[in-house]
Amino acid sequence: MSVSPSPFPEVTMNVEVERKFVCDPDIQKKLKDIGAVCIGQRQFQDQYFDTADFDLTLKDFWLRSREGCWELKCPVPKKTTNIQKDTKAEGLCSRYREITSLPQIKAELIKVMTERLAQANENTENDTGMAVCDPWEDWLKGMSLGCFAKYTTERCSFSLEEEGEEGAVCIDLDQADFGYCVGEIEILVPDGVDIQAALQRIERTVDKLGLSGDQRVQGKMDVFLQRYSPDHYTKLLAAHIL
Template sequence: MKQLKLYNTQQNHFEVERKFKFDGSKVILLEKNNGKKLFDNVTFISEKSFTDVYYDNHSENYPLTTNDIWLRNRDNKWECKTPVNLTASMDSYHELDDTNVIKEFLDKKLDVNKRRSENIHYNNEEFKDFLFKKYNLTPICTITTQRRNYLLNNKFTMVLDTADFGHSVGEIELIVESQNKVQDAEKRIAFFMKEHDWFFETDGIVMGKLLAYISRFNKKQWECMNNSNMLKKKLFPETLDNVVTK
């Protein structure tokens, strides 16, 4: 049970993560810890399926996703990932999972001039209606993911995802308790991935599930994100070599 808590990000925690491509034929080598460079420890945690519904404002050119803000409902739980932007090579987020905190954040971010949202706890459907009425936020996509969770070297959380539209991507993550630990986590991840580059493929463009979905199915949103310059960091992050030599 202690290991499973690694996947629960509380509001005072920060996620530091790097996506990678992976060869499905090498997963068995990973799980048997029989690759070119051995891990200290490989622990398979679980395999699960979940469905994400992401939200934004279509008519206002997607003010959330163009600013690297990801509001979603995952299996009836609301989450909002907000960027920390303390690294040039990896994504770093502060995750909000309380609806009142999410409302307060959206009021400020979307510059809502109306009366501030009251601290009312909504159920799933009520909050969805609230998002539409208050901010004009509606679903932009629905993605079902098959995920395999691992713990590597008793430190690094790793997930291997396959989305229902055929896109696969992996992610290495560390969770830290304060912003001043984000850059150290970035360097630790970079060293780790370079050490085991037989499995972690980071050359070329590595696209997460949502970006891959938008690039294929929503040309308007893709253009808006490109115009915001947010895509440049996502698609062309600082190399791992640069991180480890800082």
């Protein structure tokens, strides 16, 4: 007897460990001086989606479409074990589990939004006698998801190899079309793997670049919402998401 394949083939997911920094005028020279190699420049537009009540972002889930490619960033516990350096590294770095398979994104959203989908289904049945459309069909509308942020970024990317380390440290210099510039130091770690080594590599990169400051640097989304959607921004601050 044949066995039907799973509708969700297993996909290896990564955790993005990232620290943002303020770009100074000499940052590209500093990157080249420490051996980082420019691997390209590109422009892209991001669109972020949520419900009118911010059911996703208030739980720290970020649904994004970038030039037609979907990604869902999911929160992972902030606390890690066996951190050999001080905990400043943890406090200044973000970490999200990344899902890029659209069927798995939809499945994760259904789990996160179970209550809202049930309520939408009940309301539709009361109004029309018919259930709401299956969220697998016209899924954004079925989940009451709309775009709350859209902006374009000019990105210059660098790669830094370290002797004795597997994989490169990625450094991106981003200029958003609303006038904000920020740098990002990023390492991808397989989901379930201790992130201690990634935190330490990021801190070494920070030290090599001579970056100062022990305060969290705002990302593009923080600044965008602060400027253009202050109510949403205030709610995220109150929920300790931003």
